[in-house]
Amino acid sequence: MTEQQLPSAIRAFVDSTNLGDSDGFVAAFAPDAYLKDMSREFHGRDGVASWNKTDNIGRQERFEVLSVRAGDAPDEYVVSVAVSGNGYNGPADFAFQLSGGLISRFVIS
Template sequence: MSQDIPAAVQRALTAIDEQDNDAFVAAFAPDGYVNDWGREFRGPDRIRSWSENELIGKQATFTDTQVTVAGNPLTILTQVGGKGFNGPSHFTFAVEDDRLASMTITA
């Protein structure tokens, strides 16, 4: 990706690439959350469970990733693959104090 990506977002993307659920959860602030098409998962335990069932646990892959909105929040468009949802999705990341405050997934 050509645009600068905040370190917290890059840590989450690297964790997904490496299928490392611990690193993925650690990218979030203690009160951070994932909003997956309107379903919200707040805090490390709920984010971990969500990822085990919907993301890293489904061996999700991101390809053809591009930044569509730079800044904070930052939005990427990526092609999701793996054993769960497959198709294009937007991921919007809000960063607070070098950790993810939120990750919101939409069409």
């Protein structure tokens, strides 16, 4: 799978981050989404919006997709990225679970 083959919700996640589009970013997630950033957990779109404000678009983060692979379960993907901005800078693996075309689970490792 290549970057061009990213599922639409994951593409929206990357593109909206890079464009600074918070509404588009949050809209890529299911209403009951789960987000885990190392040891911190966030729930629902309000939690996603909170994390986005403090750790993502709020820090002018940018993602460059390095690789994409299917996970072990259906609709599961692991995306390796290079992160830059005013927060964390460096490589990261993002694990996504999709449901109904939206991100239902997002875990950073």
